[in-house]
Amino acid sequence: MNKIQLGLIGYGYWGPNFARVISESATCALKFCADVSEKSLDRAKKKYPSLITTKDYRDILSDNDIKAVIIVTPTKTHYQVARECILAKKHVFIEKPLCHDVKEAEELIALAQDNNVKLMVGHVFLFNSAVKFIKDQIDHGHIGRLRHLHFQRRNLGPIRQDVNVLWDLSPHDISMALHFIGQRPLSVIASGESFLQKGIHDVVSASLKFPNNIMVNMIFSWIDPVKVRDIAIVGENKMILFDDVAQSERVKIFNKNANIIKNTLDVNFGEYQISMHSGDILVPAIDSKEPLKEEFNHFIDCVVGDKKPFTDGENGLEVVRIISAIQRSLDQNSTLVKL
Ligand SMILES: NC(=O)c1ccc[n+]([C@@H]2O[C@H](COP(=O)([O-])OP(=O)(O)OC[C@H]3O[C@@H](n4cnc5c(N)ncnc54)[C@H](O)[C@@H]3O)[C@@H](O)[C@H]2O)c1
Numbered sequence: 445m446n447k448i449q450l451g452l453i454g455y456g457y458w459g460p461n462f463a464r465v466i467s468e469s470a471t472c473a474l475k476f477c478a479d480v481s482e483k484s485l486d487r488a489k490k491k492y493p494s495l496i497t498t499k500d501y502r503d504i505l506s507d508n509d510i511k512a513v514i515i516v517t518p519t520k521t522h523y524q525v526a527r528e529c530i531l532a533k534k535h536v537f538i539e540k541p542l543c544h545d546v547k548e549a550e551e552l553i554a555l556a557q558d559n560n561v562k563l564m565v566g567h568v569f570l571f572n573s574a575v576k577f578i579k580d581q582i583d584h585g586h587i588g589r590l591r592h593l594h595f596q597r598r599n600l601g602p603i604r605q606d607v608n609v610l611w612d613l614s615p616h617d618i619s620m621a622l623h624f625i626g627q628r629p630l631s632v633i634a635s636g637e638s639f640l641q642k643g644i645h646d647v648v649s650a651s652l653k654f655p656n657n658i659m660v661n662m663i664f665s666w667i668d669p670v671k672v673r674d675i676a677i678v679g680e681n682k683m684i685l686f687d688d689v690a691q692s693e694r695v696k697i698f699n700k701n702a703n704i705i706k707n708t709l710d711v712n713f714g715e716y717q718i719s720m721h722s723g724d725i726l727v728p729a730i731d732s733k734e735p736l737k738e739e740f741n742h743f744i745d746c747v748v749g750d751k752k753p754f755t756d757g758e759n760g761l762e763v764v765r766i767i768s769a770i771q772r773s774l775d776q777n778s779t780l781v782k783l
Contacts, residue, residue, distance in 0.1 A: 451504035454516035505532035542760030565760030588681030598668035699723030
């Protein structure tokens with residue numbers, strides 16, 4: 445069987461992970477790697493000597509053997525690179541976020557439809573077994589009605605220059621929040637600071653209000669002492685913690701809750717009671733499939749089987765829409781922005 449020929453655009457920090465995943469694939473082969481940096485191309489060529497390297501990604505687009513491209517360039521370049529790839533009728537996998545502007549995201553979706561190519565966005569956490577497990581718990585009602593969710597994504601670096609910490613880190617958490625809750629937020633409010641580079645926020649915190657009084661808080665920072673990637677999900681019946689940097693026991697389900705046991709209507713102050721329940725902690729066994737591999741295989745399945753990607757352009761647009769609203773709140777001194 446002939447392998448599906450692919451091109452990789454961007455071989456910086458994250459691109460090499462795709463080169464590895466493709467090199468381990470039974471059905472795909474990486475033919476090209478494009479990067480504007482000679483150093484990056486040298487690294488790629490050293491690792492994969494049969495790779496054709498180029499400084500101009502358009503060389504990939506003019507090769508008829510290439511069925512799809514993986515774009516792993518800085519966020520601000522996404523729109524232009526993806527647009528040209530789609531116009532050249534290549535299926536496109538693009539790293540998160542889809543792009544840096546709602547209108548541009550809409551245009552990419554329309555272009556992909558017109559040119560009959562797949563457009564998939566790298567919201568890799570939706571391919572993470574722990575996230576799938578948590579979603580299943582929520583959907584089966586084990587947690588009860590969702591109350592509030594906290595997301596923390598903090599570390600020292602890497603510090604980007606093309607986008608702020610919000611655009612860099614929040615796509616992961618926003619994509620998960622949308623996935624868990626299954627609805628779009630009603631409003632957002634944010635605050636942040638630029639300590640290192642003028643106009644580029646290093647620390648951002650955002651509060652998102654969802655329908656049914658679900659409250660979501662997120663903090664993103666690339667100047668923090670230790671790497672923290674955790675999520676707390678609080679429901680009426682149970683609570684879940686997902687610590688993505690823990691060596692073991694990454695997901696814990698706490699049989700804990702706090703609920704009013706008597707309706708406050710028609711009762712006096714003495715009768716009003718809150719029950720606090722603190723039961724067992726369950727540590728579920730979760731498989732250790734590599735999320736990036738799962739994500740890549742899904743993209744290839746969609747290309748080969750003409751299927752709609754789970755994290756398609758629309759999904760990517762939804763995330764860009766919410767980040768843009770949070771950015772607007774930052775730009776307007778923490779005003780509430782409705783969606
Ligand atoms: N899914 C994840 O967990 C994850 C992790 C890191 C980065 N990312 C995403 O991957 C993308 C790249 O991030 P990175 O950390 O690898 O950045 P990076 O800056 O380390 O690498 C980007 C590479 O793209 C090259 N490049 C820039 N413009 C180009 C162009 N026009 N044509 C060809 N090459 C070009 C640069 O020379 C560089 O080698 C970003 O969108 C980022 O959000 C995702």
